[in-house]
Amino acid sequence: MFRKRKATDLSDEIEAHIRLEADRCRAAGMSETEALAAARRSFGNVTKTQEQFYESQRWLWLDALRQDLRLAARLLAKTPAWTAVAALTVALGIGATAAIFSIVNAALLRPLPFPHSEQLYAVSEPNKFANLVSGPDYFTIRENLHGSYGSSIQEMTAYDSAGVNWTGGDRAERLVAGQVTASFFPTLQAQALHGRTFHPEEDRPGTDKVVVLSYGLWQRRFGGDPATVGQTIRLNRTSALVIGVMPQWFDYPQGADLWVPIALPRENGRIVEVIARASSSATSVDVNQELQRLTSVVTRDYERRGFKSDGLRIVAKPLQERLTGNLRPALLVFSGAVGLMLLIVCFTVANLMLARAMARQREIAVRVALGAPRRRILGQLLTESLLVSLLGGGLGLGLAVLSIRALNLTRETALAGLPEVSIDLSTAEFTLIAIVLTGLIFGLAPSLGSLGFGVHDALQGESRSMTSSAGLQRMRRALVVAQLGLSLTLLIGAGLLAKSFYQLHRSNPGYDPANVLTARINLAGPSYANSSRQKEFIENLLQQAGRLPNVEAASIGPIPPGISGNIGIFEIENQQLPRSGQPAVRALVDVSLDYFRVMGVPLLEGRTLAATDSANAPLVLVANQAFARRFFPGSSPLGHRVSTIQPNPRDPGWAEIVGVVGDIRQTGLDQDVIPTLYLSFAQERLTSSLGRANLLIRVSHDPAALKAPLEKLVASIDRDQPVFDAKTMEQRLADSLGSRRFAALLTGGFALIAAFLASIGVYGVMSYFVTLRTPEFGIRLALGAPREQVLGLILREGVLLALIGAGLGVGGALGLSRYLASLLYGVGTRDPETFIAAVLALVFAVLAACAIPGRRAAQVDPATALRHD
Amino acid sequence: MSTREQRNRLSLLQGTLDLLILRTLALGPQHGQGIARAIQESSDDELLVEHGALYPALQRLEAQEWIAAEWGVSDNNRKARFYTLTKAGRKRLVAETSRWRRLAGAIGRVLGPEAV
Numbered sequence: 001m002f003r004k005r006k007a008t009d010l011s012d013e014i015e016a017h018i019r020l021e022a023d024r025c026r027a028a029g030m031s032e033t034e035a036l037a038a039a040r041r042s043f044g045n046v047t048k049t050q051e052q053f054y055e056s057q058r059w060l061w062l063d064a065l066r067q068d069l070r071l072a073a074r075l076l077a078k079t080p081a082w083t084a085v086a087a088l089t090v091a092l093g094i095g096a097t098a099a100i101f102s103i104v105n106a107a108l109l110r111p112l113p114f115p116h117s118e119q120l121y122a123v124s125e126p127n128k129f130a131n132l133v134s135g136p137d138y139f140t141i142r143e144n145l146h147g148s149y150g151s152s153i154q155e156m157t158a159y160d161s162a163g164v165n166w167t168g169g170d171r172a173e174r175l176v177a178g179q180v181t182a183s184f185f186p187t188l189q190a191q192a193l194h195g196r197t198f199h200p201e202e203d204r205p206g207t208d209k210v211v212v213l214s215y216g217l218w219q220r221r222f223g224g225d226p227a228t229v230g231q232t233i234r235l236n237r238t239s240a241l242v243i244g245v246m247p248q249w250f251d252y253p254q255g256a257d258l259w260v261p262i263a264l265p266r267e268n269g270r271i272v273e274v275i276a277r278a279s280s281s282a283t284s285v286d287v288n289q290e291l292q293r294l295t296s297v298v299t300r301d302y303e304r305r306g307f308k309s310d311g312l313r314i315v316a317k318p319l320q321e322r323l324t325g326n327l328r329p330a331l332l333v334f335s336g337a338v339g340l341m342l343l344i345v346c347f348t349v350a351n352l353m354l355a356r357a358m359a360r361q362r363e364i365a366v367r368v369a370l371g372a373p374r375r376r377i378l379g380q381l382l383t384e385s386l387l388v389s390l391l392g393g394g395l396g397l398g399l400a401v402l403s404i405r406a407l408n409l410t411r412e413t414a415l416a417g418l419p420e421v422s423i424d425l426s427t428a429e430f431t432l433i434a435i436v437l438t439g440l441i442f443g444l445a446p447s448l449g450s451l452g453f454g455v456h457d458a459l460q461g462e463s464r465s466m467t468s469s470a471g472l473q474r475m476r477r478a479l480v481v482a483q484l485g486l487s488l489t490l491l492i493g494a495g496l497l498a499k500s501f502y503q504l505h506r507s508n509p510g511y512d513p514a515n516v517l518t519a520r521i522n523l524a525g526p527s528y529a530n531s532s533r534q535k536e537f538i539e540n541l542l543q544q545a546g547r548l549p550n551v552e553a554a555s556i557g558p559i560p561p562g563i564s565g566n567i568g569i570f571e572i573e574n575q576q577l578p579r580s581g582q583p584a585v586r587a588l589v590d591v592s593l594d595y596f597r598v599m600g601v602p603l604l605e606g607r608t609l610a611a612t613d614s615a616n617a618p619l620v621l622v623a624n625q626a627f628a629r630r631f632f633p634g635s636s637p638l639g640h641r642v643s644t645i646q647p648n649p650r651d652p653g654w655a656e657i658v659g660v661v662g663d664i665r666q667t668g669l670d671q672d673v674i675p676t677l678y679l680s681f682a683q684e685r686l687t688s689s690l691g692r693a694n695l696l697i698r699v700s701h702d703p704a705a706l707k708a709p710l711e712k713l714v715a716s717i718d719r720d721q722p723v724f725d726a727k728t729m730e731q732r733l734a735d736s737l738g739s740r741r742f743a744a745l746l747t748g749g750f751a752l753i754a755a756f757l758a759s760i761g762v763y764g765v766m767s768y769f770v771t772l773r774t775p776e777f778g779i780r781l782a783l784g785a786p787r788e789q790v791l792g793l794i795l796r797e798g799v800l801l802a803l804i805g806a807g808l809g810v811g812g813a814l815g816l817s818r819y820l821a822s823l824l825y826g827v828g829t830r831d832p833e834t835f836i837a838a839v840l841a842l843v844f845a846v847l848a849a850c851a852i853p854g855r856r857a858a859q860v861d862p863a864t865a866l867r868h869d
Numbered sequence: 870m871s872t873r874e875q876r877n878r879l880s881l882l883q884g885t886l887d888l889l890i891l892r893t894l895a896l897g898p899q900h901g902q903g904i905a906r907a908i909q910e911s912s913d914d915e916l917l918v919e920h921g922a923l924y925p926a927l928q929r930l931e932a933q934e935w936i937a938a939e940w941g942v943s944d945n946n947r948k949a950r951f952y953t954l955t956k957a958g959r960k961r962l963v964a965e966t967s968r969w970r971r972l973a974g975a976i977g978r979v980l981g982p983e984a985v
Contacts, residue, residue, distance in 0.1 A: 016949045019947055020902040020949060
């Protein structure tokens with residue numbers, strides 16, 4: 001390899017050359033000095049040779065870069081305040097962008113962790129259940145998968161998740177179990193880390209006493225001992241054999257601690273989630289075609305057994321879309337908002353750079369005059385902006401890491417269904433690209449601006465002469481107008497989201513959430529195998545809970561927000577249900593007598609449930625208002641009988657409606673009220689619905705303080721039935737608005753930062769405007785113009801900027817707000833109030849930003865001002 | 870050497886300086902000044918080596934490892950950097966010489982007899 005030669009070595013060589021030449025000249029008869037001079041003359045330009053040598057030695061651009069970097073760093077260090085402001089602005093923009101990107105990446109971009117996850121589809125029966133499939137249909141579908149022609153679906157699985165009580169240890173613990181068919185792990189192509197997964201025969205009732213542990217549970221409860229496989233654990237008071245442990249990456253259904261066979265009965269109305277794995281060559285169209293064929297098979301099966309199929313549809317969509325699809329609209333909005341903010345950040349820093357460039361016009365002009373190529377000057381300015389961008393970007397990445405850590409803590413309420421968010425390689429790559437692009441964007445404007453002016457003017461003119469800076473000032477004004485427009489668009493978007501949140505927040509949930517504690521119990525195990533044992537436990541618990549301090553009433557029943565009870569079709573005796581529109585479904589839920597009292601729901605008609613409605617008495621129901629309105633429009637439902645068991649022509653379980661109560665927004669404040677029928681739990685015949693008991697207790701004050709006594713009480717009745725998920729009703733209500741609050745706060749934060757940056761931009765431009773025109777103001781004042789008039793001049797300039805910006809911003813908002821539609825509640829996408837409020841806020845911010853420069857202008861001392869020039 | 874004298878001399882075609890340096894060094898090790906002088910003399914003073922070009926050329930050849938350099942002492946006891954032809958340089962010289970001969974011949978044929 002070629003060793004680098006030092007420049008001094010060359011100098012020596014040149015010196016030697018000249019001496020040798022001089023020797024020759026002397027030999028030809030010249031005097032000592034003559035010879036040396038001749039030798040030097042003949043050699044020519046030594047410096048040029050040295051330069052050429054130097055340039056041949058290295059990559060010049062790298063050298064230039066090093067020089068530029070050093071100069072940029074020195075210049076930035078010389079103006080620490082400016083550098084800090086610019087870097088922090090970039091940090092805000094990059095930090096927010098990186099954080100939002102990592103969320104989008106986690107939810108939408110990063111593939112699911114399963115092998116060939118693009119082959120996985122979620123199967124559902126959308127007209128019967130939103131995302132689910134009925135158990136019997138699953139069997140029919142799966143059995144007919146490999147039909148007469150090649151199937152595009154390889155494998156299929158049904159699963160659900162449920163709480164189980166771990167009853168082995170000193171204290172019962174509630175775990176989340178994935179209840180899965182034996183085909184679950186093969187469908188997801190996941191192998192056990194230790195041991196094995198389920199054999200096909202193990203998901204049938206009776207042979208299902210096996211369990212697969214998650215990595216987390218295995219580490220936590222068994223210390224990661226491989227010998228755990230083969231041990232027996234107690235779940236719901238029965239033994240189950242540990243047959244395997246899953247690897248750490250496997251976390252599906254999300255949060256599952258262990259997996260047990262679902263043991264789905266062939267003829268039961270249980271609904272399940274279904275995943276299908278497509279064959280490697282099948283497209284989404286192929287899969288749906290196959291499902292269309294299978295739909296007709298299921299329909300024929302229905303008809304054979306004498307049931308109505310009601311236009312059944314079975315469809316598939318990519319699993320990832322199903323898992324995170326509900327996040328898509330919010331993430332789209334966040335991405336848009338953060339994009340706008342990043343643009344504003346670019347413009348802000350561009351503006352800062354312009355201000356700096358204006359101050360440095362002379363320096364740059366001198367460099368140009370001394371022969372610096374424009375390319376080098378442009379390079380130097382770009383290096384400076386890239387350095388600012390890198391500095392800010394580094395800080396921003398730190399901000400992003402912090403905010404993601406915070407987000408992960410509140411993930412459940414803020415963006416339910418969002419997987420763990422982390423800064424991974426693709427986020428880092430994206431951020432780096434964003435940093436460089438940002439630096440180029442905000443560096444380019446001032447660079448081009450600086451090269452635009454005439455060197456001659458800049459060198460000759462006074463630094464305050466307008467001619468040379470007019471171009472830069474125009475550019476700054478354009479940037480400020482763009483900033484104002486973008487931030488107004490953001491303000492309007494955030495305003496719409498905030499208003500939606502506010503509307504929901506103060507909307508009437510239909511119940512009184514104050515002073516109510518809620519908790520769940522999972523009655524499981526052989527001792528609760530029949531409903532009378534479950535009822536006994538509940539009655540006992542309610543009675544004793546009623547005697548706890550401060551308790552006014554205790555009940556079981558559905559806890560809003562959330563779907564509860566049995567949702568399905570039903571019949572009204574001697575009456576045809578309305579066929580048009582939405583499917584005629586109702587929710588049937590079990591409650592105890594005091595439920596309406598605890599919830600503070602008013603009785604509107606008839607009577608409420610009573611103690612006399614016991615197991616042996618005729619079945620009675622209380623309907624909610626939505627039910628009455630929907631199925632008995634204009635008449636009273638009292639006295640009518642409806643079916644409680646469906647579909648079963650032999651024993652429909654006719655029950656009489658005896659009362660109507662007010663509506664509870666059961667599924668969420670932003671959801672329509674489901675027509676609901678309330679049944680006294682004493683008359684319930686199914687064990688499954690009582691097994692998951694929800695406790696609701698009204699107290700006189702401080703509901704959270706009841707948590708500990710309640711836990712103790714339940715443990716004293718049965719120590720194997722842990723109370724879990726204890727929360728005050730107000731907390732639940734607040735949590736249910738978490739995603740909306742998050743959306744409003746996030747976009748609101750972006751909008752405020754944007755508006756603040758824009759105001760600073762206005763301030764900067766106006767200050768310069770005042771500086772430029774100080775002599776003019778001086779003349780005006782000297783000629784007797786009132787000070788208000790001068791102030792008016794400044795404000796007029798500010799308002800002009802604001803109005804142009806407002807026009808752009810409103811235009812942008814009108815164009816973009818339709819993307820918000822799915823996140824809004826009770827607010828139109830063109831809500832005039834929000835638009836006007838946002839415009840006023842912006843105008844106010846602009847006027848505030850003009851105030852200081854305006855005051856300065858109005859207080860100009862004519863004498864001083866005139867002496868300036 | 871006056872400016873006028875220099876004007877009458879031929880300036881070197883691009884790339885030919887390398888070849889001439891290699892050719893000169895084929896006769897034995899030489900320092901920069903010696904190379905320049907040798908080229909000038911063996912071309913009957915028709916060719917003038919610009920020193921501004923000589924040293925970058927030497928640099929280039931050294932980087933290609935066609936020549937090697939070492940500090941030594943000249944005939945008249947002066948310290949100088951001596952260049953020698955390497956094996957690769959000799960090969961290069963042979964290849965370049967034949968290429969140059971072909972080129973010169975071809976150009977000569979195109980230009981035709983001197984009488985024009």
